[in-house]
Amino acid sequence: MLDSLITLDRRWIFLLMGLAVAIPVLTQQTFPEALTATSRNVFTAVEELPEGSLVLLAFDYDPGSAPELQPMATAFTRHCCLKKHKMVFLTLWPTGTPMVDQTIRDVIQGEFADLNLQYGEDYVNLGYRPGNEVAIKALATDMRKLFNTDAQGTSLDDLPLTRDVRNILAAKLALNVSAGYPGAKEWVQYGTTQGTLPLGVGVTGVQAPQMYPYYPDQVLGILAALKGAAEYEAALGDRYERYRDPKLNAAIQRMGPQLFAHLLMVGLIVLGNVVHFAHRRREAAQ
Amino acid sequence: MRSLLRNTLPAVIAGVAGVVMIGAFFVPVAKPLQQLAEVWFTILAAMAFLIGGTNLFLHHAKKVAQLQAGWGFSAVTLTAFVGTVVVGLLKWGVPPAEKYPNVAWSGSYQEEGSVLWWLYEYVMNPVIATMFSLLAFYVASAAYRAFRAKNTEAILLLGTAFIVLLGRTYAGTLLTSWVPDAYGALTFPGMTDSVIMAVFTTAGQRAIMIGIALGIAAISLRIILGLDRSYLGVDE
Numbered sequence: 054m055l056d057s058l059i060t061l062d063r064r065w066i067f068l069l070m071g072l073a074v075a076i077p078v079l080t081q082q083t084f085p086e087a088l089t090a091t092s093r094n095v096f097t098a099v100e101e102l103p104e105g106s107l108v109l110l111a112f113d114y115d116p117g118s119a120p121e122l123q124p125m126a127t128a129f130t131r132h133c134c135l136k137k138h139k140m141v142f143l144t145l146w147p148t149g150t151p152m153v154d155q156t157i158r159d160v161i162q163g164e165f166a167d168l169n170l171q172y173g174e175d176y177v178n179l180g181y182r183p184g185n186e187v188a189i190k191a192l193a194t195d196m197r198k199l200f201n202t203d204a205q206g207t208s209l210d211d212l213p214l215t216r217d218v219r220n221i222l223a224a225k226l227a228l229n230v231s232a233g234y235p236g237a238k239e240w241v242q243y244g245t246t247q248g249t250l251p252l253g254v255g256v257t258g259v260q261a262p263q264m265y266p267y268y269p270d271q272v273l274g275i276l277a278a279l280k281g282a283a284e285y286e287a288a289l290g291d292r293y294e295r296y297r298d299p300k301l302n303a304a305i306q307r308m309g310p311q312l313f314a315h316l317l318m319v320g321l322i323v324l325g326n327v328v329h330f331a332h333r334r335r336e337a338a339q
Numbered sequence: 340m341r342s343l344l345r346n347t348l349p350a351v352i353a354g355v356a357g358v359v360m361i362g363a364f365f366v367p368v369a370k371p372l373q374q375l376a377e378v379w380f381t382i383l384a385a386m387a388f389l390i391g392g393t394n395l396f397l398h399h400a401k402k403v404a405q406l407q408a409g410w411g412f413s414a415v416t417l418t419a420f421v422g423t424v425v426v427g428l429l430k431w432g433v434p435p436a437e438k439y440p441n442v443a444w445s446g447s448y449q450e451e452g453s454v455l456w457w458l459y460e461y462v463m464n465p466v467i468a469t470m471f472s473l474l475a476f477y478v479a480s481a482a483y484r485a486f487r488a489k490n491t492e493a494i495l496l497l498g499t500a501f502i503v504l505l506g507r508t509y510a511g512t513l514l515t516s517w518v519p520d521a522y523g524a525l526t527f528p529g530m531t532d533s534v535i536m537a538v539f540t541t542a543g544q545r546a547i548m549i550g551i552a553l554g555i556a557a558i559s560l561r562i563i564l565g566l567d568r569s570y571l572g573v574d575e
Contacts, residue, residue: 063483070476071476089532120471150449151459151460183381183388188381190377198374204447258507262544265540311508312508312509314479315505315507318478318479319501322482322500325482325483325486326487326488329487
């Protein structure tokens with residue numbers, strides 16, 4: 054028994070992990086989410102803004118992080134639509150443009166089609182802004198110096214929402230969904246510290262520890278990884294009844310596979326150590 | 340002359356740009372100069388895309404031409420690179436914009452239904468997602484084979500990993516649901532957020548950030564003063 058565990062073919066582990074993820078995905082089992090303070094602060098900031106406030110939504114991620122971050126982008130946009138906030142979208146990642154487009158298509162033009170939100174009046178997509186930190190700095194000081202048009206090439210002066218906006222500090226709140234560089238950290242360092250723009254961030258699990266030193270002064274709240282997204286979705290469900298349906302909440306659905314994958318990891322670590330020490334004891338006895 | 344163009348001039352430009360950026364932070368009247376430097380940075384960043392693309396093309400074209408080891412991978416890279424650039428530049432399959440229905444190239448290059456959109460949606464998207472998904476399997480394998488409680492540091496790491504792995508799921512909430520609300524910090528989610536992330540992680544990250552900031556300040560000063568030219572490919 055011990056020998057077979059020592060030389061365990063890793064394909065058995067792959068199979069276990071595959072099952073741990075696949076079974077909850079197929080059964081669509083969901084679990085309740087308790088709201089942590091870091092997530093609650095972001096939700097409250099969006100919820101308590103006066104209706105029709107200007108909100109900046111910066112989506113700095115690509116398809117690799119989309120399973121973790123897209124639910125945050127969707128939830129932020131959904132919440133802004135529910136509160137009838139004005140939205141300005143942009144991304145600092147060249148591969149982030151389709152993420153913004155998809156969110157606008159799914160949420161504003163799909164889920165909230167009945168609101169008939171008008172491009173240019175209720176929301177604007179600035180698209181990809183190259184230049185990393187310098188782009189953020191320019192957006193925070195005088196965005197017209199570097200960026201005069203939206204993603205479609207329309208002059209910002211021709212769009213009612215951006216006509217009088219000289220920089221992003223005109224927004225009442227910035228929400229950044231970030232997978233790395235440039236992202237949440239750079240928005241803190243070069244964007245929001247230029248003025249008094251409150252910033253809420255949604256980040257990957259890897260990036261979350263880097264953001265905690267900025268909380269709660271420079272960053273009002275953090276959605277940390279998939280759990281943060283699930284907490285935000287749960288908060289939306291608590292406040293707005295139509296979002297209690299698990300089918301509308303991708304992150305809550307994905308927490309099922311995450312639960313069983315984590316339990317498997319804990320089990321594997323324990324088993325690996327038991328095998329290791331049993332093997333050492335046997336060798337010492339011989 | 341060659342040395343002047345390759346070494347001295349870039350060092351002077353870097354030094355002047357650095358002084359301008361620092362000066363404008365403290366002297367508001369110098370702000371226009373700072374904004375000018377930022378505009379130039381953005382232009383140079385855009386040019387870097389061209390240089391990077393050209394370099395990538397030449398590097399892989401050379402490997403394919405000389406049939407070096409792994410030339411097949413280079414051929415795939417070249418095909419993907421050239422194909423993406425061509426369909427993007429020519430806006431293949433992009434319908435005209437609603438505003439200009441008679442102008443062939445007026446639509447956005449990433450318009451839904453275009454070839455570039457198709458490549459992104461059905462090639463890049465699943466490829467990147469697959470790469471990241473595979474991590475779950477390799478991490479599980481590594482957890483079984485390599486995560487050993489061999490010494491005190493490893494035991495601390497293991498303990499932290501257990502708390503975070505459980506605290507980030509409903510299992511942690513369930514296992515410590517009997518803990519009174521007044522002692523919420525002793526639950527798995529509480530320990531993850533209030534102790535590990537808010538105390539130990541934050542303290543460690545702050546130390547790292549301050550160290551990095553001091554290092555950046557020192558290196559920046561050396562670059563501005565022309566003492567460090569390693570970024571130009573020069574030793575001193």
